[in-house]
Amino acid sequence: MNVLVVLATILFLLMVLIGGKKGAKSFISLFLNFGVLLITILFMNNPNNSPIILTIIACVVISCISLFYINEVNRKTIAAFISTIITIVILLFFIVVVAKKSMIQGFGEEEIDELSIFSLYIGVDFVKIVASVIIMSTIGAIMDVAISISATMHKIFSHNPLISRKDLFTSGISIGRDILGADTNTLFFAFFGGYLALLLWFKDLSYSIGEIVNSKVFSAEIIMILCAGIGIALSIPIASWISAYFIMKTTEKKKV
Template sequence: MLIILGLILISLIVIVGGDRGVVSLIALVGNLLLLSFAIWLMAAGVPVLFVTVGAGIVISCITLFYQNGTNVKTWSAFISVAITMLVLFFVIYVVIWSTEAGGLNEIQSVGDDILYYNMDLNISMRNVMVSVILLSTLGAILDMALTVTTSVYEVKNHKSKMKFTELVESGMKIGREVIGTTVNTLLFAYLGESLLLFTYLKMQNYSLELLLNSKILFQNFVSMIFGAIACVMVMPIAAVLMAKMLAVK
Protein backbone atom coordinates (compact mmCIF):
# COMPACT_ATOMS: atom_id res chain seq x y z
CA MET A 1 0.00 0.00 0.00
CA LEU A 2 2.85 2.39 0.78
CA ILE A 3 4.34 1.72 -2.64
CA ILE A 4 0.99 2.39 -4.33
CA LEU A 5 0.49 5.65 -2.42
CA GLY A 6 4.06 6.69 -3.22
CA LEU A 7 3.53 6.05 -6.93
CA ILE A 8 0.31 8.10 -6.84
CA LEU A 9 2.17 10.98 -5.18
CA ILE A 10 5.02 10.85 -7.70
CA SER A 11 2.58 10.75 -10.62
CA LEU A 12 0.62 13.76 -9.34
CA ILE A 13 3.80 15.76 -8.73
CA VAL A 14 5.06 15.07 -12.25
CA ILE A 15 1.70 15.67 -13.97
CA VAL A 16 0.64 18.77 -12.06
CA GLY A 17 4.03 20.28 -11.31
CA GLY A 18 5.70 19.60 -14.65
CA ASP A 19 9.44 20.32 -14.76
CA ARG A 20 9.34 22.13 -11.40
CA GLY A 21 7.53 19.16 -9.92
CA VAL A 22 10.30 16.83 -11.07
CA VAL A 23 12.91 19.16 -9.55
CA SER A 24 10.95 19.25 -6.29
CA LEU A 25 10.70 15.47 -6.29
CA ILE A 26 14.45 15.10 -6.79
CA ALA A 27 15.07 17.59 -3.98
CA LEU A 28 12.70 15.66 -1.71
CA VAL A 29 14.48 12.38 -2.39
CA GLY A 30 17.82 14.07 -1.79
CA ASN A 31 16.66 15.45 1.57
CA LEU A 32 15.34 12.03 2.61
CA LEU A 33 18.64 10.37 1.73
CA LEU A 34 20.51 13.10 3.60
CA LEU A 35 18.37 12.60 6.72
CA SER A 36 18.97 8.85 6.53
CA PHE A 37 22.71 9.47 6.29
CA ALA A 38 22.53 11.89 9.23
CA ILE A 39 20.78 9.25 11.36
CA TRP A 40 23.47 6.73 10.41
CA LEU A 41 26.20 9.18 11.44
CA MET A 42 24.52 9.79 14.80
CA ALA A 43 24.24 6.05 15.39
CA ALA A 44 27.92 5.67 14.45
CA GLY A 45 28.92 8.05 17.24
CA VAL A 46 29.38 11.35 15.41
CA PRO A 47 28.30 14.25 17.69
CA VAL A 48 24.57 14.78 17.24
CA LEU A 49 24.61 18.56 17.15
CA PHE A 50 27.47 18.61 14.65
CA VAL A 51 25.52 16.29 12.34
CA THR A 52 22.37 18.36 12.80
CA VAL A 53 24.05 21.63 11.82
CA GLY A 54 25.64 20.03 8.76
CA ALA A 55 22.40 18.37 7.68
CA GLY A 56 20.45 21.59 8.20
CA ILE A 57 22.84 23.58 5.99
CA VAL A 58 22.76 21.00 3.17
CA ILE A 59 18.95 20.66 3.35
CA SER A 60 18.61 24.44 3.15
CA CYS A 61 20.89 24.56 0.11
CA ILE A 62 18.98 21.79 -1.65
CA THR A 63 15.59 23.31 -0.86
CA LEU A 64 16.50 26.88 -1.78
CA PHE A 65 19.27 26.81 -4.38
CA TYR A 66 18.57 23.56 -6.20
CA GLN A 67 14.81 24.03 -6.39
CA ASN A 68 14.74 27.79 -6.94
CA GLY A 69 18.13 28.66 -8.39
CA THR A 70 20.96 30.81 -7.07
CA ASN A 71 19.74 34.38 -6.99
CA VAL A 72 19.19 37.30 -4.66
CA LYS A 73 15.89 35.85 -3.40
CA THR A 74 17.34 32.50 -2.36
CA TRP A 75 20.48 34.04 -0.86
CA SER A 76 18.40 36.43 1.23
CA ALA A 77 16.21 33.55 2.39
CA PHE A 78 19.25 31.39 3.20
CA ILE A 79 20.95 34.09 5.28
CA SER A 80 17.67 34.88 7.05
CA VAL A 81 17.15 31.23 7.94
CA ALA A 82 20.76 30.92 9.14
CA ILE A 83 20.44 33.94 11.44
CA THR A 84 17.09 32.80 12.85
CA MET A 85 18.21 29.21 13.43
CA LEU A 86 21.43 30.39 15.08
CA VAL A 87 19.48 32.47 17.58
CA LEU A 88 16.91 29.72 18.17
CA PHE A 89 19.60 27.08 18.58
CA PHE A 90 20.75 28.56 21.88
CA VAL A 91 17.18 29.09 23.08
CA ILE A 92 16.14 25.54 22.20
CA TYR A 93 19.29 24.12 23.77
CA VAL A 94 18.69 25.95 27.06
CA VAL A 95 14.99 24.99 27.15
CA ILE A 96 15.61 21.29 26.47
CA TRP A 97 18.47 20.99 28.94
CA SER A 98 16.70 22.92 31.69
CA THR A 99 13.49 20.90 31.31
CA GLU A 100 15.26 17.55 30.76
CA ALA A 101 12.86 16.85 27.91
CA GLY A 102 15.09 14.34 26.12
CA GLY A 103 14.69 10.58 26.22
CA LEU A 104 11.64 8.38 26.54
CA ASN A 105 8.37 9.88 27.70
CA GLU A 106 5.88 8.35 30.14
CA ILE A 107 4.10 6.24 27.51
CA GLN A 108 7.26 4.93 25.83
CA SER A 109 8.99 4.01 29.08
CA VAL A 110 6.18 1.74 30.32
CA GLY A 111 5.74 -0.29 27.13
CA ASP A 112 6.44 -4.00 27.28
CA ASP A 113 8.72 -3.79 24.24
CA ILE A 114 11.17 -1.60 26.15
CA LEU A 115 12.38 -4.71 28.02
CA TYR A 116 13.79 -6.20 24.83
CA TYR A 117 15.89 -3.21 23.73
CA ASN A 118 19.38 -2.21 24.83
CA MET A 119 19.10 1.35 26.14
CA ASP A 120 22.88 1.89 26.51
CA LEU A 121 23.16 3.90 23.28
CA ASN A 122 26.00 6.26 24.26
CA ILE A 123 24.05 9.13 22.71
CA SER A 124 22.82 12.20 24.56
CA MET A 125 19.02 12.04 24.37
CA ARG A 126 18.83 15.75 25.14
CA ASN A 127 20.96 16.52 22.11
CA VAL A 128 18.75 14.23 20.03
CA MET A 129 15.68 16.18 21.18
CA VAL A 130 17.39 19.45 20.22
CA SER A 131 18.16 17.93 16.82
CA VAL A 132 14.54 16.83 16.32
CA ILE A 133 13.21 20.32 17.09
CA LEU A 134 15.74 22.06 14.84
CA LEU A 135 15.12 19.83 11.85
CA SER A 136 11.34 19.88 12.26
CA THR A 137 11.43 23.68 12.48
CA LEU A 138 13.62 24.02 9.40
CA GLY A 139 10.94 23.11 6.85
CA ALA A 140 8.45 25.75 7.97
CA ILE A 141 11.02 28.51 8.30
CA LEU A 142 12.47 27.87 4.81
CA ASP A 143 9.01 28.23 3.31
CA MET A 144 8.28 31.44 5.20
CA ALA A 145 11.63 33.04 4.37
CA LEU A 146 11.34 32.34 0.65
CA THR A 147 7.74 33.60 0.62
CA VAL A 148 8.80 36.94 2.10
CA THR A 149 11.90 37.43 -0.08
CA THR A 150 10.01 36.51 -3.24
CA SER A 151 7.21 38.94 -2.47
CA VAL A 152 9.64 41.80 -1.82
CA TYR A 153 11.51 40.99 -5.02
CA GLU A 154 8.34 41.01 -7.11
CA VAL A 155 7.15 44.28 -5.57
CA LYS A 156 10.50 45.89 -6.38
CA ASN A 157 10.31 44.66 -9.97
CA HIS A 158 6.87 46.20 -10.49
CA LYS A 159 7.52 49.37 -8.48
CA SER A 160 11.21 50.14 -8.85
CA LYS A 161 10.96 53.52 -7.11
CA MET A 162 9.81 52.09 -3.78
CA LYS A 163 11.98 53.07 -0.82
CA PHE A 164 13.72 50.69 1.57
CA THR A 165 11.17 51.11 4.35
CA GLU A 166 8.29 50.58 1.92
CA LEU A 167 9.83 47.34 0.67
CA VAL A 168 10.30 46.09 4.23
CA GLU A 169 6.69 46.91 5.09
CA SER A 170 5.53 45.14 1.94
CA GLY A 171 7.40 41.98 2.94
CA MET A 172 6.02 42.16 6.47
CA LYS A 173 2.49 42.57 5.14
CA ILE A 174 2.82 39.42 3.03
CA GLY A 175 4.31 37.59 6.01
CA ARG A 176 1.40 38.59 8.22
CA GLU A 177 -1.02 37.26 5.61
CA VAL A 178 0.51 33.78 5.57
CA ILE A 179 1.67 33.42 9.19
CA GLY A 180 -1.81 32.42 10.32
CA THR A 181 -2.08 29.56 7.85
CA THR A 182 1.48 28.46 8.63
CA VAL A 183 0.80 28.27 12.36
CA ASN A 184 -2.46 26.45 11.69
CA THR A 185 -0.59 23.94 9.54
CA LEU A 186 1.88 23.27 12.34
CA LEU A 187 -0.88 23.02 14.94
CA PHE A 188 -3.12 20.64 12.99
CA ALA A 189 -0.16 18.49 11.95
CA TYR A 190 0.62 18.07 15.65
CA LEU A 191 -3.01 17.46 16.65
CA GLY A 192 -3.59 14.99 13.84
CA GLU A 193 -0.48 13.03 14.74
CA SER A 194 -1.37 12.99 18.45
CA LEU A 195 -5.11 12.29 18.17
CA LEU A 196 -4.77 8.62 19.08
CA LEU A 197 -2.41 9.50 21.91
CA PHE A 198 -4.88 11.94 23.46
CA THR A 199 -7.59 9.30 23.17
CA TYR A 200 -5.38 6.84 25.03
CA LEU A 201 -4.61 9.35 27.78
CA LYS A 202 -8.30 10.08 28.18
CA MET A 203 -9.10 6.36 28.48
CA GLN A 204 -6.39 6.02 31.14
CA ASN A 205 -8.04 8.81 33.15
CA TYR A 206 -5.07 11.16 33.05
CA SER A 207 -5.92 14.30 34.99
CA LEU A 208 -5.50 17.68 33.31
CA GLU A 209 -2.78 18.63 35.80
CA LEU A 210 -0.84 15.44 35.11
CA LEU A 211 -1.18 15.89 31.34
CA LEU A 212 -0.02 19.52 31.40
CA ASN A 213 3.07 18.54 33.41
CA SER A 214 3.87 15.42 31.40
CA LYS A 215 6.98 14.99 29.28
CA ILE A 216 4.98 13.53 26.42
CA LEU A 217 2.89 16.69 25.99
CA PHE A 218 5.95 18.88 26.20
CA GLN A 219 7.89 16.83 23.65
CA ASN A 220 5.05 16.87 21.15
CA PHE A 221 4.07 20.50 21.66
CA VAL A 222 7.47 22.18 21.87
CA SER A 223 8.33 21.52 18.22
CA MET A 224 5.13 23.23 17.09
CA ILE A 225 5.75 26.23 19.34
CA PHE A 226 9.35 26.70 18.22
CA GLY A 227 8.27 26.28 14.59
CA ALA A 228 5.74 29.09 15.00
CA ILE A 229 8.29 31.28 16.80
CA ALA A 230 10.83 30.70 14.02
CA CYS A 231 8.33 31.65 11.31
CA VAL A 232 7.49 34.91 13.10
CA MET A 233 11.16 35.73 13.73
CA VAL A 234 12.30 35.13 10.16
CA MET A 235 9.71 37.51 8.65
CA PRO A 236 11.37 40.86 9.54
CA ILE A 237 14.87 39.44 9.01
CA ALA A 238 14.02 38.21 5.50
CA ALA A 239 12.18 41.43 4.61
CA VAL A 240 15.04 43.68 5.74
CA LEU A 241 17.75 41.58 4.07
CA MET A 242 15.86 41.36 0.79
CA ALA A 243 15.15 45.09 0.75
CA LYS A 244 18.77 45.82 1.61
CA MET A 245 20.12 43.58 -1.16
CA LEU A 246 17.77 45.13 -3.70
CA ALA A 247 18.81 48.61 -2.60
CA VAL A 248 22.50 47.71 -3.05
CA LYS A 249 21.75 46.05 -6.37
Protein backbone atom coordinates in the same frame (compact mmCIF):
# COMPACT_ATOMS: atom_id res chain seq x y z
CA MET B 1 4.33 -1.57 -0.73
CA ASN B 2 1.97 -1.37 -3.71
CA VAL B 3 0.01 1.40 -1.98
CA LEU B 4 3.22 3.41 -1.47
CA VAL B 5 4.15 3.08 -5.13
CA VAL B 6 0.67 4.09 -6.28
CA LEU B 7 0.56 7.13 -3.97
CA ALA B 8 4.09 8.18 -4.96
CA THR B 9 3.15 7.87 -8.64
CA ILE B 10 0.00 9.96 -8.17
CA LEU B 11 2.00 12.59 -6.28
CA PHE B 12 4.67 12.68 -8.98
CA LEU B 13 2.14 13.01 -11.79
CA LEU B 14 0.28 15.82 -10.02
CA MET B 15 3.50 17.68 -9.19
CA VAL B 16 4.70 17.43 -12.80
CA LEU B 17 1.27 18.33 -14.20
CA ILE B 18 0.86 21.38 -11.98
CA GLY B 19 4.47 22.40 -11.32
CA GLY B 20 6.12 21.30 -14.54
CA LYS B 21 9.92 21.07 -14.34
CA LYS B 22 9.95 22.57 -10.85
CA GLY B 23 7.36 20.04 -9.75
CA ALA B 24 9.59 17.19 -10.93
CA LYS B 25 12.56 18.71 -9.12
CA SER B 26 10.46 19.11 -5.97
CA PHE B 27 9.55 15.42 -6.10
CA ILE B 28 13.18 14.39 -6.49
CA SER B 29 14.20 16.73 -3.66
CA LEU B 30 11.94 14.77 -1.28
CA PHE B 31 14.14 11.71 -1.70
CA LEU B 32 17.35 13.75 -1.59
CA ASN B 33 16.31 15.37 1.69
CA PHE B 34 15.29 11.98 3.06
CA GLY B 35 18.77 10.70 2.21
CA VAL B 36 20.35 13.66 4.03
CA LEU B 37 18.25 12.98 7.13
CA LEU B 38 19.09 9.28 7.05
CA ILE B 39 22.84 9.95 6.78
CA THR B 40 22.60 12.52 9.59
CA ILE B 41 20.89 10.00 11.87
CA LEU B 42 23.57 7.40 11.12
CA PHE B 43 26.32 9.87 12.03
CA MET B 44 24.46 10.89 15.22
CA ASN B 45 24.70 7.29 16.39
CA ASN B 46 28.43 7.86 16.91
CA PRO B 47 28.99 9.40 20.39
CA ASN B 48 32.05 11.27 19.06
CA ASN B 49 29.89 13.33 16.67
CA SER B 50 28.01 16.38 17.93
CA PRO B 51 24.28 16.22 17.06
CA ILE B 52 24.15 20.05 17.03
CA ILE B 53 26.90 20.39 14.41
CA LEU B 54 25.42 17.56 12.36
CA THR B 55 22.01 19.25 12.48
CA ILE B 56 23.40 22.57 11.25
CA ILE B 57 25.26 20.80 8.41
CA ALA B 58 22.11 18.85 7.50
CA CYS B 59 20.03 22.04 7.52
CA VAL B 60 22.53 23.73 5.20
CA VAL B 61 22.41 20.80 2.77
CA ILE B 62 18.61 20.54 2.94
CA SER B 63 18.29 24.29 2.35
CA CYS B 64 20.61 24.08 -0.67
CA ILE B 65 18.57 21.23 -2.14
CA SER B 66 15.18 22.81 -1.44
CA LEU B 67 16.13 26.32 -2.55
CA PHE B 68 18.96 26.15 -5.09
CA TYR B 69 18.18 22.81 -6.73
CA ILE B 70 14.48 23.56 -7.20
CA ASN B 71 14.55 27.33 -7.79
CA GLU B 72 18.16 27.73 -9.02
CA VAL B 73 20.71 30.21 -7.66
CA ASN B 74 19.41 33.80 -7.81
CA ARG B 75 18.80 36.79 -5.54
CA LYS B 76 15.58 35.33 -4.15
CA THR B 77 17.01 31.97 -3.20
CA ILE B 78 20.26 33.42 -1.82
CA ALA B 79 18.33 35.81 0.43
CA ALA B 80 16.01 32.97 1.54
CA PHE B 81 19.00 30.67 2.20
CA ILE B 82 20.84 33.20 4.36
CA SER B 83 17.63 34.02 6.26
CA THR B 84 16.97 30.32 6.90
CA ILE B 85 20.47 29.58 8.23
CA ILE B 86 20.53 32.67 10.49
CA THR B 87 17.12 31.76 11.92
CA ILE B 88 18.15 28.16 12.52
CA VAL B 89 21.39 29.11 14.31
CA ILE B 90 19.57 31.59 16.59
CA LEU B 91 16.76 29.12 17.24
CA LEU B 92 19.17 26.27 17.95
CA PHE B 93 20.82 28.04 20.89
CA PHE B 94 17.39 28.97 22.25
CA ILE B 95 16.10 25.40 21.90
CA VAL B 96 19.10 23.86 23.70
CA VAL B 97 18.40 26.09 26.72
CA VAL B 98 14.67 25.26 26.63
CA ALA B 99 15.37 21.52 26.36
CA LYS B 100 17.67 21.61 29.39
CA LYS B 101 15.27 23.64 31.52
CA SER B 102 12.12 21.71 30.57
CA MET B 103 13.83 18.28 30.81
CA ILE B 104 11.85 16.82 27.91
CA GLN B 105 14.74 14.69 26.69
CA GLY B 106 14.61 10.92 26.86
CA PHE B 107 11.53 8.71 27.10
CA GLY B 108 8.25 9.15 28.95
CA GLU B 109 6.89 6.68 31.47
CA GLU B 110 4.27 5.59 28.91
CA GLU B 111 7.10 4.26 26.72
CA ILE B 112 9.08 2.45 29.41
CA ASP B 113 7.25 -0.89 29.12
CA GLU B 114 8.05 -1.18 25.40
CA LEU B 115 11.68 -0.16 25.91
CA SER B 116 12.39 -2.18 29.05
CA ILE B 117 14.07 -4.99 27.08
CA PHE B 118 16.57 -2.56 25.52
CA SER B 119 19.58 -0.85 27.06
CA LEU B 120 19.14 2.92 27.40
CA TYR B 121 22.86 3.54 27.88
CA ILE B 122 23.61 4.45 24.26
CA GLY B 123 26.11 7.22 24.97
CA VAL B 124 24.19 10.01 23.23
CA ASP B 125 23.28 13.39 24.76
CA PHE B 126 19.48 13.40 24.51
CA VAL B 127 19.25 17.15 25.18
CA LYS B 128 21.10 17.75 21.93
CA ILE B 129 19.01 15.08 20.19
CA VAL B 130 15.80 16.86 21.24
CA ALA B 131 17.18 20.16 19.94
CA SER B 132 18.07 18.49 16.64
CA VAL B 133 14.60 16.95 16.31
CA ILE B 134 12.90 20.31 16.86
CA ILE B 135 15.11 22.02 14.29
CA MET B 136 14.57 19.24 11.74
CA SER B 137 10.80 19.49 12.20
CA THR B 138 10.95 23.27 11.72
CA ILE B 139 13.36 23.65 8.79
CA GLY B 140 10.64 23.18 6.16
CA ALA B 141 8.35 25.85 7.62
CA ILE B 142 11.23 28.32 8.04
CA MET B 143 12.34 27.84 4.42
CA ASP B 144 8.76 28.23 3.23
CA VAL B 145 8.41 31.56 5.03
CA ALA B 146 11.81 32.79 3.84
CA ILE B 147 11.30 32.00 0.13
CA SER B 148 7.69 33.26 0.17
CA ILE B 149 8.75 36.62 1.61
CA SER B 150 11.82 36.92 -0.61
CA ALA B 151 9.97 36.06 -3.84
CA THR B 152 7.06 38.41 -3.06
CA MET B 153 9.38 41.29 -2.13
CA HIS B 154 11.24 40.88 -5.43
CA LYS B 155 7.90 40.96 -7.24
CA ILE B 156 6.89 44.13 -5.36
CA PHE B 157 10.17 45.79 -6.28
CA SER B 158 9.83 44.82 -9.95
CA HIS B 159 6.45 46.58 -10.06
CA ASN B 160 7.67 49.58 -8.04
CA PRO B 161 11.42 50.14 -8.56
CA LEU B 162 11.29 53.52 -6.76
CA ILE B 163 10.18 52.00 -3.45
CA SER B 164 12.47 52.75 -0.48
CA ARG B 165 14.24 50.08 1.55
CA LYS B 166 12.14 50.92 4.60
CA ASP B 167 8.87 50.56 2.68
CA LEU B 168 10.13 47.33 1.11
CA PHE B 169 11.00 45.96 4.53
CA THR B 170 7.55 46.97 5.83
CA SER B 171 5.97 45.12 2.90
CA GLY B 172 7.93 41.99 3.82
CA ILE B 173 6.71 42.18 7.41
CA SER B 174 3.13 42.58 6.17
CA ILE B 175 3.52 39.50 3.95
CA GLY B 176 4.97 37.56 6.89
CA ARG B 177 2.00 38.42 9.09
CA ASP B 178 -0.32 36.81 6.56
CA ILE B 179 1.85 33.68 6.44
CA LEU B 180 2.42 33.42 10.20
CA GLY B 181 -1.06 32.30 11.19
CA ALA B 182 -1.37 29.69 8.45
CA ASP B 183 2.04 28.10 9.10
CA THR B 184 1.58 28.05 12.88
CA ASN B 185 -1.80 26.36 12.51
CA THR B 186 -0.25 23.86 10.11
CA LEU B 187 2.26 22.81 12.79
CA PHE B 188 -0.46 22.65 15.43
CA PHE B 189 -2.84 20.45 13.45
CA ALA B 190 0.03 18.27 12.19
CA PHE B 191 0.74 17.44 15.84
CA PHE B 192 -2.86 16.56 16.69
CA GLY B 193 -3.21 14.59 13.46
CA GLY B 194 -0.08 12.56 14.18
CA TYR B 195 -0.73 12.10 17.91
CA LEU B 196 -4.48 11.52 17.92
CA ALA B 197 -3.90 7.90 18.94
CA LEU B 198 -1.77 9.10 21.88
CA LEU B 199 -4.55 11.40 23.06
CA LEU B 200 -7.05 8.54 22.84
CA TRP B 201 -4.64 6.38 24.85
CA PHE B 202 -4.47 9.09 27.54
CA LYS B 203 -8.28 8.97 27.64
CA ASP B 204 -8.24 5.18 28.11
CA LEU B 205 -5.68 5.58 30.92
CA SER B 206 -8.11 8.04 32.60
CA TYR B 207 -5.51 10.82 32.63
CA SER B 208 -6.72 14.16 33.93
CA ILE B 209 -6.00 17.35 31.95
CA GLY B 210 -3.16 18.13 34.36
CA GLU B 211 -1.59 14.69 33.90
CA ILE B 212 -1.83 14.97 30.11
CA VAL B 213 -0.22 18.42 30.03
CA ASN B 214 2.56 17.34 32.40
CA SER B 215 3.32 14.03 30.69
CA LYS B 216 6.72 14.09 28.99
CA VAL B 217 5.41 12.79 25.66
CA PHE B 218 2.72 15.45 25.36
CA SER B 219 4.74 18.38 26.74
CA ALA B 220 7.68 17.54 24.46
CA GLU B 221 5.47 17.79 21.38
CA ILE B 222 3.84 21.02 22.55
CA ILE B 223 7.26 22.55 23.21
CA MET B 224 8.29 21.50 19.69
CA ILE B 225 5.25 23.29 18.24
CA LEU B 226 5.93 26.42 20.29
CA CYS B 227 9.63 26.48 19.33
CA ALA B 228 8.72 25.93 15.69
CA GLY B 229 6.23 28.80 15.89
CA ILE B 230 8.93 31.01 17.41
CA GLY B 231 11.24 30.05 14.55
CA ILE B 232 8.60 30.97 11.96
CA ALA B 233 7.92 34.31 13.66
CA LEU B 234 11.65 35.00 13.97
CA SER B 235 12.29 34.27 10.29
CA ILE B 236 9.84 36.97 9.13
CA PRO B 237 11.85 40.07 10.13
CA ILE B 238 15.14 38.34 9.26
CA ALA B 239 13.95 37.35 5.77
CA SER B 240 12.37 40.77 5.21
CA TRP B 241 15.53 42.68 6.19
CA ILE B 242 17.92 40.48 4.23
CA SER B 243 15.70 40.49 1.12
CA ALA B 244 15.37 44.28 1.26
CA TYR B 245 19.14 44.60 1.68
CA PHE B 246 19.91 42.29 -1.25
CA ILE B 247 17.42 43.99 -3.57
CA MET B 248 18.69 47.49 -2.83
CA LYS B 249 22.35 46.45 -2.90
CA THR B 250 21.96 44.80 -6.31
CA THR B 251 20.08 47.82 -7.65
CA GLU B 252 22.82 50.19 -6.47
CA LYS B 253 25.49 48.08 -8.17
CA LYS B 254 23.55 48.13 -11.44
CA LYS B 255 23.30 51.95 -11.29
CA VAL B 256 27.06 52.22 -10.76
